[in-house]
Amino acid sequence: MSSLIILGIDPGLAHTGWGVIEQVGARRHALAYGCVATSSREETACRLKRIHDEISEVIKRYHPTELGIEAVYFGSNAKSALATGEARGAALVAAAYQQIEVGEYSPTQIKQTIVGTGTATKEQIQYMVKAMLGLDHVPTPDHAADALAAAICRAQLRGSFCDCLSER
Amino acid sequence: MSSLIILGIDPGLAHTGWGVIEQVGARRHALAYGCVATSSREETACRLKRIHDEISEVIKRYHPTELGIEAVYFGSNAKSALATGEARGAALVAAAYQQIEVGEYSPTQIKQTIVGTGTATKEQIQYMVKAMLGLDHVPTPDHAADALAAAICRAQLRGSFCDCLSER
Numbered sequence: 635m636s637s638l639i640i641l642g643i644d645p646g647l648a649h650t651g652w653g654v655i656e657q658v659g660a661r662r663h664a665l666a667y668g669c670v671a672t673s674s675r676e677e678t679a680c681r682l683k684r685i686h687d688e689i690s691e692v693i694k695r696y697h698p699t700e701l702g703i704e705a706v707y708f709g710s711n712a713k714s715a716l717a718t719g720e721a722r723g724a725a726l727v728a729a730a731y732q733q734i735e736v737g738e739y740s741p742t743q744i745k746q747t748i749v750g751t752g753t754a755t756k757e758q759i760q761y762m763v764k765a766m767l768g769l770d771h772v773p774t775p776d777h778a779a780d781a782l783a784a785a786i787c788r789a790q791l792r793g794s795f796c797d798c799l800s801e802r
Numbered sequence: 803m804s805s806l807i808i809l810g811i812d813p814g815l816a817h818t819g820w821g822v823i824e825q826v827g828a829r830r831h832a833l834a835y836g837c838v839a840t841s842s843r844e845e846t847a848c849r850l851k852r853i854h855d856e857i858s859e860v861i862k863r864y865h866p867t868e869l870g871i872e873a874v875y876f877g878s879n880a881k882s883a884l885a886t887g888e889a890r891g892a893a894l895v896a897a898a899y900q901q902i903e904v905g906e907y908s909p910t911q912i913k914q915t916i917v918g919t920g921t922a923t924k925e926q927i928q929y930m931v932k933a934m935l936g937l938d939h940v941p942t943p944d945h946a947a948d949a950l951a952a953a954i955c956r957a958q959l960r961g962s963f964c965d966c967l968s969e970r
Contacts, residue, residue, distance in 0.1 A: 683898035719887020730851035
């Protein structure tokens with residue numbers, strides 16, 4: 635039975651969570667997850683390079699063919715949206731280089747897909763991620779759990795495809 | 803007399819302007835300038851990859867050692883700040899890979915440096931960029947002129963250095 639490897643990313647300049655899941659038939663399990671932490675004492679370009687490098691390394695190690703990434707909640711202010719955008723830019727360039735299909739999902743879509751309601755709490759999401767991936771513990775930090783949730787969301791809702799990447 | 807090559811970037815998801823200037827002693831001239839245009843019909847990851855690739859190519863061609871980039875005006879809304887952030891992320895990763903020193907300047911700082919007043923108009927900036935670089939024409943599009951202005955601002959105000967890049 636063929637398997638599908640999916641990367642999930644929860645982007646942020648200070649913390650970018652990532653998680654890799656494998657789907658074989660109807661079963662899904664986690665292969666790895668983690669978080670890139672950067673400090674505001676570092677230059678922005680350096681922080682972005684580390685996010686880009688770490689995500690590139692994860693992609694080279696696990697060879698995901700698809701990516702689920704959280705779309706940004708526009709209720710946030712412009713300053714935090716800019717920082718999240720920078721982290722997304724660094725991570726998405728890494729994905730584009732490896733010809734990975736990208737799906738963007740709103741926080742509500744992810745909650746709906748994982749828990750069944752768009753108003754689910756963070757704890758409900760974490761509990762369901764643990765259960766759906768057969769993990770012994772709730773994955774930590776939060777950013778990694780959110781990244782795994784984005785990967786599961788991608789697994790359930792996959793379909794979109796980036797045409798320019800298929801030409802390479 | 804040794805020369806200094808400086809790249810300027812005016813980042814945006816739809817249009818990222820760039821400009822390269824050379825400083826020899828007190829004289830500065832433009833080596834090249836241009837603009838990366840992407841369409842909202844393209845996937846975000848593809849747009850960001852093109853911005854990253856184009857800026858990487860410019861860096862490989864002209865070997866700048868310093869970069870001036872416009873800091874974002876937080877009066878903008880969260881949606882446009884996110885898109886600008888993504889473009890900045892893609893461009894700054896390219897700069898970080900080439901160990902380029904980055905200086906970020908507010909629109910007011912750039913206006914102050916180029917025209918002498920923080921309330922200068924776009925036309926005044928363009929006129930001064932043309933005069934300061936000895937160009938025959940006002941550089942177009944606007945995004946390229948703004949990028950050249952950021953490069954001139956970097957030339958005048960240089961000093962900051964990204965420590966993590968010097969270690970590579």
